[in-house]
Structure formats: structure tokens, C-alpha cells
Amino acid sequence: METALVCSTRKGCGISMKKKEKNYDKKTEKEIEKLLKKLTLDEKISMIHGATLFKSGAVNRLGIPEIVTSDGPMGVRAEFMDDRWIPLDNKDDMVSYLPSNSALASSWNPDLAYAIGHVLGEEARGRGKDVILAPGINIKRDPRCGRNFEYMSEDPKLTAAMAVPFIKGVQENDVAACVKHFAANVQETDRLMVDEEIDDRTLYELYLPAFKAAVQEGNVYSVMGAYNKINGTHCCENKKLLDFILRMEWGFDGAVISDWGGVHKTKEAAQCSMDLEMSVFPDFEEYYLAKPLKDAIAKGEVSEDMVDAKVRNLLRMMLRLKMIGNRKDTRKAGAYNTIAHREAALHTARESMVLLKNENHTLPLDAKKIKKLVVIGANAAKLHSDGGGSAEIKALYEICPLAGLKMYLGGNTRVEYVKGYYVPENPKTFEQNWQAASLDDLKDTNVGQVVKAQDGNESEGLRKTEEERLARIEKEQEEIHEKNQKLFAQAVEAAKDADAVIFVGGLNHNIDSEGFDRIDMKLPYEQDILIEELLKVRKDTILTFVGGSPVEMPWRDKARAILWSYYAGMETGNAFAEIIFGEVNPSAKLAETFPARYEDCATAKNGQFGTWGKIRLEEGLYCGYRHFDRQHIAPAFCFGHGLSYTQFEYSALTLKAEKGKNVKLTFTVKNTGKRAGAEIAQVYIAPIAPKEDRPDKELKTFTKVFLTPGRSKKISLLLKQEDFAYFDVQLHDFIADAGDYEILVGASCEDIRLRGIATLV
Numbered sequence: 055m056e057t058a059l060v061c062s063t064r065k066g067c068g069i070s071m072k073k074k075e076k077n078y079d080k081k082t083e084k085e086i087e088k089l090l091k092k093l094t095l096d097e098k099i100s101m102i103h104g105a106t107l108f109k110s111g112a113v114n115r116l117g118i119p120e121i122v123t124s125d126g127p128m129g130v131r132a133e134f135m136d137d138r139w140i141p142l143d144n145k146d147d148m149v150s151y152l153p154s155n156s157a158l159a160s161s162w163n164p165d166l167a168y169a170i171g172h173v174l175g176e177e178a179r180g181r182g183k184d185v186i187l188a189p190g191i192n193i194k195r196d197p198r199c200g201r202n203f204e205y206m207s208e209d210p211k212l213t214a215a216m217a218v219p220f221i222k223g224v225q226e227n228d229v230a231a232c233v234k235h236f237a238a239n240v241q242e243t244d245r246l247m248v249d250e251e252i253d254d255r256t257l258y259e260l261y262l263p264a265f266k267a268a269v270q271e272g273n274v275y276s277v278m279g280a281y282n283k284i285n286g287t288h289c290c291e292n293k294k295l296l297d298f299i300l301r302m303e304w305g306f307d308g309a310v311i312s313d314w315g316g317v318h319k320t321k322e323a324a325q326c327s328m329d330l331e332m333s334v335f336p337d338f339e340e341y342y343l344a345k346p347l348k349d350a351i352a353k354g355e356v357s358e359d360m361v362d363a364k365v366r367n368l369l370r371m372m373l374r375l376k377m378i379g380n381r382k383d384t385r386k387a388g389a390y391n392t393i394a395h396r397e398a399a400l401h402t403a404r405e406s407m408v409l410l411k412n413e414n415h416t417l418p419l420d421a422k423k424i425k426k427l428v429v430i431g432a433n434a435a436k437l438h439s440d441g442g443g444s445a446e447i448k449a450l451y452e453i454c455p456l457a458g459l460k461m462y463l464g465g466n467t468r469v470e471y472v473k474g475y476y477v478p479e480n481p482k483t484f485e486q487n488w489q490a491a492s493l494d495d496l497k498d499t500n501v502g503q504v505v506k507a508q509d510g511n512e513s514e515g516l517r518k519t520e521e522e523r524l525a526r527i528e529k530e531q532e533e534i535h536e537k538n539q540k541l542f543a544q545a546v547e548a549a550k551d552a553d554a555v556i557f558v559g560g561l562n563h564n565i566d567s568e569g570f571d572r573i574d575m576k577l578p579y580e581q582d583i584l585i586e587e588l589l590k591v592r593k594d595t596i597l598t599f600v601g602g603s604p605v606e607m608p609w610r611d612k613a614r615a616i617l618w619s620y621y622a623g624m625e626t627g628n629a630f631a632e633i634i635f636g637e638v639n640p641s642a643k644l645a646e647t648f649p650a651r652y653e654d655c656a657t658a659k660n661g662q663f664g665t666w667g668k669i670r671l672e673e674g675l676y677c678g679y680r681h682f683d684r685q686h687i688a689p690a691f692c693f694g695h696g697l698s699y700t701q702f703e704y705s706a707l708t709l710k711a712e713k714g715k716n717v718k719l720t721f722t723v724k725n726t727g728k729r730a731g732a733e734i735a736q737v738y739i740a741p742i743a744p745k746e747d748r749p750d751k752e753l754k755t756f757t758k759v760f761l762t763p764g765r766s767k768k769i770s771l772l773l774k775q776e777d778f779a780y781f782d783v784q785l786h787d788f789i790a791d792a793g794d795y796e797i798l799v800g801a802s803c804e805d806i807r808l809r810g811i812a813t814l815v
């Protein structure tokens with residue numbers, strides 16, 4: 055076994071805190087002070103709260119424009135009225151529909167994260183935006199979280215590795231990324247009021263690292279404060295989170311923007327580093343940081359200095375974006391819907407679809423041999439871009455899997471489509487103005503008018519909405535069951551005499567959505583029953599899915615081929631067809647565990663997910679594969695799993711201590727199959743006999759290698775001292791203990807191919 059020795063610096067190594075020096079440039083700061091002196095208190099206050107639903111107040115007298123924000127992670131959202139959640143019926147706000155963060159993360163390709171970030175930034179600027187409310191980088195704690203499709207992974211390292219280039223790509227367009235939702239926004243149930251009890255170690259090791267990387271490595275210009283509370287205090291009023299961790303420990307000098315309606319108290323929000331209050335209500339002067347703040351200052355309860363601090367942070371962001379100052383004329387103009395943007399979307403979609411299973415080389419199909427193809431399932435013909443909550447967009451176009459297949463095959467193949475199962479019509483929970491309704495108490499959504507809930511009553515409206523949703527789902531079951539009888543029979547019949555059968559099922563944004571969590575981890579609309587029936591008549595049915603979060607697959611042992619696609623953007627159908635017919639070799643891997651049953655999850659066991667009022671993150675670090683490892687539970691498909699049409703061989707691991715602190719590892723990956731393909735090689739560290747409780751293994755680095763048949767590549771990666779460390783709560787620092795650490799190199803978290811040992815002395 056390969057070994058390497060490195061020196062440990064247990065005491066005072068200061069691995070974690072490594073405070074980033076504020077890179078204030080003196081000229082910028084001088085400019086800020088100059089402007090600040092000229093601003094009246096009223097003007098300053100107008101700058102730190104929403105003046106419309108998506109803009110802050112401008113000070114025209116001094117040439118300070120409004121800050122124009124827009125959602126979101128999958129593309130630039132359509133335009134709304136200034137004071138109502140009513141979309142304008144514009145024909146010029148259609149945009150590129152980009153792969154969701156969950157799709158992007160499955161590519162494990164930071165270059166694509168950069169490319170997609172660049173497209174998003176360029177489109178945002180092209181649409182005249184200053185801040186794009188993306189990426190979503192919360193850790194996926196439970197597969198039922200409604201917004202998981204917007205997030206990247208259950209693992210902080212992978213999330214950070216994708217978030218940093220994404221942010222850089224956005225911001226080089228003179229648009230600010232706004233990483234969200236800071237922090238630990240892990241559920242939608244009771245999202246405005248839920249209080250999360252989290253211990254420091256879990257916070258620092260699991261829920262914060264991606265945000266820290268966004269700040270320190272990505273130089274992100276803005277951060278969105280989350281809705282939830284952490285240990286009793288709302289994130290947007292949380293001094294520990296915003297002042298101590300974000301500003302002091304990490305050296306963040308950009309702007310903190312509240313989630314829409316995330317502020318609940320004037321004094322508290324004024325007195326911590328929350329710079330811009332946004333909300334969903336049209337009474338902008340009544341926002342906590344508007345008139346109530348002015349009154350509080352008049353009464354001497356809040357000092358004007360607090361307002362100045364916020365304005366400084368906003369002006370600094372505006373100067374960086376060249377919105378003001380003498381570089382204004384050099385600000386990039388952006389562009390939207392360019393050919394290059396579509397190409398980036400296609401390329402990413404191709405690398406985002408995960409081949410979960412492929413027995414007997416069922417895939418790829420040989421297009422030439424197929425005279426009749428039967429496609430079954432609602433998601434074959436479903437467009438998803440206009441749903442999901444604030445991530446919804448008005449796509450320029452979206453190619454569904456069925457269209458992709460037909461476009462690929464052309465006219466000589468008969469493609470027969472049957473829906474297969476019934477999906478109730480438009481069962482949207484929050485109708486047109488869902489966003490306002492998703493927060494309000496008293497509502498009249500017909501005119502888009504919403505009224506703020508009274509203090510202490512914030513959850514009431516949401517509880518009612520949730521009760522209605524659950525009742526509706528229950529009612530729909532009967533309808534679904536009844537209608538399915540005919541549809542199932544049709545599908546089974548059609549499958550019998552086809553040359554190939556492709557089932558395209560999964561979820562949609564009535565299930566994967568902001569505002570509520572999934573009720574279970576099952577495929578909806580009785581898809582499991584249909585799949586079982588199809589497999590009875592056609593063992594070779596190709597099972598494919600589009601969805602934003604894992605589902606149980608009770609029939610998976612019987613299936614030969616399973617392909618999973620997250621919401622993969624406007625080019626979904628093209629990428630899908632190319633993979634099915636082997637023109638593209640799949641190269642994605644799961645960025646999250648697919649449990650066999652929901653009951654296997656840590657949160658299902660401790661019951662601390664999806665409840666109202668308070669949740670305790672009892673499982674600590676043990677979520678996702680960390681939990682499955684520790685409990686020795688086999689998931690359906692593990693973290694990091696994903697197949698290719700070719701095979702890869704790993705060999706020749708070497709470990710070498712470098713500069714007494716780092717471990718350099720090298721190994722070789724060879725493409726031993728017949729097709730060109732890409733492999734994602736993952737490196738985990740497993741402490742042997744640790745003094746403190748540590749997860750069995752944790753992902754520390756990875757690389758994606760592209761290899762033509764027969765070729766091999768020597769890979770060289772670096773493990774840093776901090777990769778061996780854990781967060782010592784007493785010392786309040788990351789510590790790497792002396793001892794032995796197993797270095798595991800694998801094709802997934804379970805498929806470990808090479809092992810070595812690094813010893814810290």
C-alpha cells in the first residue's frame with residue numbers, strides 16, 4: 055500500500071479561520087465615503103430596502119441608480135409588475151433555459167459550472183440586471199426538500215467546487231452573483247419561521263463551507279440571507295451568522311440581501327450586517343428598513359452609523375459592478391439568447407444525465423435497427439421551465455425528450471407516443487401569484503394584492519395552504535387511479551410489438567417546488583405500477599426519468615437500463631436522444647445519494663425534517679453518504695455513482711508528502727473500452743482510528759478525465775492539510791490530528807479502486 059508522511063500542526067495551525075484580508079482598495083473606499091457624505095438619511099434609507107419587488111431605491115440626484123435584481127439559477131426570470139406578482143405579458147423576456155444546479159452538479163465538471171455561470175451572467179446583464187439571485191448552494195439534507203432541484207449536492211466539497219467557478223462566470227459580466235440561501239435553508243415546510251437547532255461543528259463542516267468558498271475563492275459580491283432561523287434567530291437578523299462568521303471570520307465586504315420577506319424586526323436587522331431588505335409586499339415604505347427604521351433612528355434606538363455601514367456595502371458592490379464611478383462607461387452590456395448560450399446549455403445537458411444502470415449493454419440503442427419506437431410517459435412530452443417557484447423562467451424554447459427523439463431519428467422511424475399515466479391538470483398550489491401567496495397571511499391573489507401577516511402569525515396562512523395542498527393531493531389519488539386503468543392498458547399494449555420501448559417518467563414542478571416539501575420519496579401518479587407492468591411484457595424497457603430529487607425505485611433489480619436526468623434545460627431532449635442512441639457517452643455521476651427507501655434516510659429516522667416550528671439537525675454530520683456509510687445501509691444508487699458506455703481502469707497510486715503540509719497523489723486512469731468517454735475519479739479521506747468522531751470517509755477532491763479508447767492519463771491531485779481536518783468546537787478552529795488516514799480513490803463512494811495511507815505526525 056502506498057503511504058506518505060506529512061507533518062501535522064495540531065496546535066495553532068489556524069487552518070480554518072484563515073481570515074481573508076479585506077481587499078479594500080483605497081480609491082474605492084474614498085469614493086464611497088465621498089458619496090456617503092452627500093447622502094441624506096432619507097436617501098440612505100431609500101437605498102437599503104425594496105422600492106419595487108425587485109429593485110432597491112435610487113438616488114437620482116447623485117447619479118446612484120436602483121439595484122436591479124432578478125431570479126434565478128436556471129435563467130433570468132420574466133419581468134413582473136413593479137408592485138404586484140403579476141408577470142408582464144412581454145414578448146422580449148424569453149431567455150435561455152439553463153440546466154438546474156442539480157443537473158449541473160451531476161456533471162462534476164467545474165468548467166461547465168463556469169460556462170453556465172458565464173451564460174447566466176451575460177443574460178442577466180443583457181436583460182439589464184445588476185444582481186442575479188443564484189446559485190443555490192444549500193446542502194441537500196433530505197431528499198424530500200422541495201427546492202433540492204435548485205441546489206447542487208449533499209456534499210460541501212462538491213458544492214464548493216462547482217459554486218466557485220459558477221460565481222466567477224457570472225461576475226465577469228459585471229453582474230453580481232447572490233449565493234443563496236445563507237444558511238442551512240434545508241426545508242420548505244414552515245420556511246419563514248422554522249427554527250433549526252444546529253451545533254457549531256455541523257454548521258462549520260457541512261452547511262457553511264460552500265458559502266465560505268463562495269466568499270473567499272469566488273469573491274462573490276452578494277449573499278442572500280435565508281428565511282429560516284438558526285438556533286433561535288432569523289438568518290437575516292443573525293449577528294453570529296452575518297457579523298461574526300460572514301464578515302469577521304471570512305472577511306466578506308460585499309452586500310447581504312435578505313430573502314424576500316426574510317426580515318422580521320427593524321432593530322435587529324438594522325443592527326447586523328443585513329444590507330438590503332427585499333420583500334413580497336407592495337407597501338414598500340412599511341418595510342422594516344424603511345419608515346420603521348427612520349422612526350427607530352429618531353427615537354435613538356438605532357444609530358445612523360448602522361445605516362451608513364449598509365450603504366457602504368451596497369455602494370462597494372455598485373462600484374465593483376461599474377454601476378457608478380468613473381468606470382461606468384466600461385461596463386459590459388451582456389447579451390441573451392445567443393447561439394453560444396444554447397451550445398453551453400446543450401453541452402451541460404449532455405454531461406448531466408446519469409446512467410444509473412445498464413445491464414447487457416441495453417443502452418445505447420442502435421437507431422438503424424429501430425423501425426418502431428414506443429415512448430411512454432408524461433415527462434416525455436412535458437415542458438418544465440415555467441415551474442418550480444422563483445426559479446421558473448420563460449424559456450425561449452425547451453426541447454422535451456419526445457421531441458429530441460423524433461428530431462434525432464427523423465421520418466423513417468415510427469415513433470409512437472402514449473402518455474402511460476394520468477397527471478392531474480394544473481394542480482398548482484399557489485396559482486398565479488404563488489410567490490406572494492407563499493408568504494402571506496391575508497391574501498387576495500386575484501389582483502396580486504397581499505397583506506403582511508401580523509407578528510407571530512406568520513405561519514398561519516402557510517399552514518392553511520399546506521393543509522389545502524395535502525387535501526388536494528389525497529383527493530387526486532382516486533381520480534388518478536381511475537384514469538390510469540385505461541392508460542396503463544394502452545401503454546402495455548403499445549409496448550408489446552415495438553422494436554424498442556422507452557419510458558420517460560419522474561417528477562415535475564408540482565412536486566419539485568419552492569414553498570413546500572415532497573410528501574414522500576415515491577414516484578407519483580402510480581408510475582411504479584405501470585413500470586412493473588411494462589417490465590413484465592418488455593424486460594428491455596428503457597426506464598428514464600426527469601426529476602429534481604431522488605425517487606424510490608422498488609423495481610430497480612428487474613430493470614436493465616435506468617437513465618436519470620435532472621431538469622436539464624432547453625436542450626434536454628437533444629442531449630437525451632444523443633445519449634439514448636450513443637452519440638454521446640454519458641459521463642455524469644450522482645451528486646447525492648439515491649436511497650432505496652425514504653425510511654433509510656437519517657432525517658426519516660430522527661423525524662427532524664419537514665415539521666413546523668422547530669427542527670433539530672440531530673444527525674449532525676451524518677447526512678447523505680456520511681449517514682449511509684456509518685449505518686451500513688446500502689442505498690439504491692450511491693453518491694458518486696454513474697455509468698458510462700465504456701470502462702475505466704485505475705492503477706498506480708502514489709502518495710508523496712509535499713512541503714511538509716500537503717499530500718500529492720498521482721494515479722492513472724485508462725479507458726479500457728471501445729468508446730471515448732469521461733470518468734469522474736473521486737478522492738475520499740477516511741481517518742483510521744480518529745480521536746474525535748469523524749465520518750467514515752469524506753470527499754476531498756475529484757477530477758473528470760476525458761479519454762479516447764485505449765488511452766490512459768496520469769492524474770495528479772493535491773490534498774491539503776485542511777482536507778484532513780475537523781472543526782474543534784473548543785478551539786474554534788479546524789484541526790488536523792496526527793494519525794493515519796486512508797486515501798481512497800474511486801469511481802463512486804462505494805466503488806473504491808485504489809487505497810493508500812497518509813500519516814500525519
Ligand code: BGC
Pocket residue numbers: 125126187234313314444489
Ligand atoms: C426565494 C428566493 C428568491 C426570491 C425572489 C424567494 O421566495 O426564496 O430564492 O430569490 O424569492 O424571487
